[in-house]
Amino acid sequence: MTGSSQQGWPLWEVFIRSRQGLGHKHVGSLHAPDAEMAIQNARDVYTRRQEGVSIWVVPADAIAASSPDDKDVMFDPANDKVYRHPTFYDLPDEVNNM
Amino acid sequence: MTEGQHVQAILRLGDDAMVLGQRLSAWCGHGPILEEDIALSNIALDLIGQARNLYTLAGAREGKGRSEDDLAFFRTDREFLNHLLVEQPNGHFGDTVVRQMLYSAFALERFAFLSGQLVDAELAGIAAKAVKELQYHWEHAAQWVVRLGDGTAESHEKVQQSLHDLWSCTGELFDVDEVDAACQNAGMLPDLVAIRTAWDLRVNACLAQATLARPEDGWMKEGGKQGVHSEHLSYMLAEMQVLPRTYPNATW
Numbered sequence: 502m503t504g505s506s507q508q509g510w511p512l513w514e515v516f517i518r519s520r521q522g523l524g525h526k527h528v529g530s531l532h533a534p535d536a537e538m539a540i541q542n543a544r545d546v547y548t549r550r551q552e553g554v555s556i557w558v559v560p561a562d563a564i565a566a567s568s569p570d571d572k573d574v575m576f577d578p579a580n581d582k583v584y585r586h587p588t589f590y591d592l593p594d595e596v597n598n599m
Numbered sequence: 600m601t602e603g604q605h606v607q608a609i610l611r612l613g614d615d616a617m618v619l620g621q622r623l624s625a626w627c628g629h630g631p632i633l634e635e636d637i638a639l640s641n642i643a644l645d646l647i648g649q650a651r652n653l654y655t656l657a658g659a660r661e662g663k664g665r666s667e668d669d670l671a672f673f674r675t676d677r678e679f680l681n682h683l684l685v686e687q688p689n690g691h692f693g694d695t696v697v698r699q700m701l702y703s704a705f706a707l708e709r710f711a712f713l714s715g716q717l718v719d720a721e722l723a724g725i726a727a728k729a730v731k732e733l734q735y736h737w738e739h740a741a742q743w744v745v746r747l748g749d750g751t752a753e754s755h756e757k758v759q760q761s762l763h764d765l766w767s768c769t770g771e772l773f774d775v776d777e778v779d780a781a782c783q784n785a786g787m788l789p790d791l792v793a794i795r796t797a798w799d800l801r802v803n804a805c806l807a808q809a810t811l812a813r814p815e816d817g818w819m820k821e822g823g824k825q826g827v828h829s830e831h832l833s834y835m836l837a838e839m840q841v842l843p844r845t846y847p848n849a850t851w
Contacts, residue, residue: 510632531634534746541739542634545641 512561513539515546517553523598525557533558600718600785606661607680608782609722610670611824612713613653614681617671618832619702620646621839622689631692638739642699645732652725660719672843676826676833683823684768686832690761693747693754697761699740704801705772705794707733712789719787741805748809755810762806763814770819772798778824 510532516525528547533539539558548556567575579585623643630636654667684702689695710733713726747754773795775783782788806813822828842849 532632533634537742538746541742542638544735545638546634549637549641 510534513543513558514561514564515539515543516557516559517543517547518555519553520551525555528552530561600781600787602660604778604781605719605787606657607778608788609653609657609660609719611680611778612709613650613657613670614679615685615702615706616646616653617650618679618681618835619685619699620644620650621835622685622687623695623699625689626695635692639695642736642739645729645736649725649729649732652728656719656721656725659721668843672840676828676836678826679828679832679836680824680826681828681832682768682771683820683829684765684772686823686828686835687765687768688831690764691757693758694761694764696740696743696747697758698765699736700744700805701765701769701802703733703737703740704798704805707737708794708797708801709789712794713787716787718785722787737801741801744805744811745809748806748811758809759811762811766814766816767818767820770816771821771823774821774824776825 511534512530513533513536514530515528517528518525531539531542531546533542536558540556543556543558547553620643623639623646626639627636627643630639650671651667654670658665658667658670682702684698687694687698707730710726710729714723714730716723744758747758749755773791775791779788779791783790803813820829
């Protein structure tokens with residue numbers, strides 16, 4: 502790459518929904534001057550090998566994230582609550598995609 | 600339409616794609632940013648893919664056993680039948696995106712027709728695949744022209760100059776020679792007057808959004824599709840062809 506012309510371009514987080522997938526998954530990030538170009542760039546950088554059928558881009562600074570320091574408080578209490586998993590009964594056939 | 604004209608028409612299509620694909624390939628590793636580097640390389644690969652299909656078809660229609668590689672690597676500049684526009688040097692990034700916008704608007708309209716014509720079904724199949732690629736090339740290039748034209752004072756001035764420099768290569772796109780006329784009458788190639796109208800609409804809309812002035816239609820260069828090229832093409836071909844010409848049948 503030459504130059505440093507991406508100075509000042511905002512960072513975008515990219516989410517792709519795969520062919521089989523139901524939800525958009527985070528795949529990475531990129532720089533772009535605006536949302537339209539971010540989608541085009543995401544198409545070129547992250548879907549060249551048929552990875553997806555839908556793209557979301559989100560300004561990175563619009564994402565509110567949990568703090569790594571709060572990890573214990575946030576997630577450890579779920580450790581011993583296996584009864585929250587829906588594994589103790591049989592799913593009817595009509596229920597897809599659990 | 601004679602068989603020779605049929606082959607020549609397909610070769611012209613293939614040569615446009617080959618030469619522009621080779622030009623864009625030179626951006627690989629030199630793009631202004633990583634994302635655009637990949638975008639230009641993707642477009643280059645789309646075009647080279649189109650060229651391969653068209654060369655293979657031209658070789659088959661010609662019936663002399665010439666392969667896609669024979670047509671790409673063992674013809675001289677006088678035997679290449681691409682438009683002058685696509686052989687113009689990459690220049691700076693603005694030059695490249697303006698060239699891409701002007702060509703993609705033309706190619707998109709042309710291949711849309713080709714995908715629907717019934718004279719050569721294989722050509723229609725190749726064109727149908729190409730149209731999806733060209734639609735993206737057009738959108739990507741047009742968006743860049745808008746951003747540079749309606750960007751800073753410096754970027755505006757630069758792409759206005761790019762447009763001015765390349766404009767004299769646009770007249771040739773709509774020139775009708777014997778080959779074009781014969782293939783149009785046969786229904787294989789589109790009426791270039793209609794293509795011009797559609798091209799004008801696209802280009803004018805893009806330039807208006809980009810706040811760029813459309814140059815006057817002055818003197819236009821011509822000769823590319825008859826094999827008479829600018830000095831730029833033979834240098835490009837020398838680089839493109841050196842390996843297969845030095846080591847025929849080399850493989851890796």
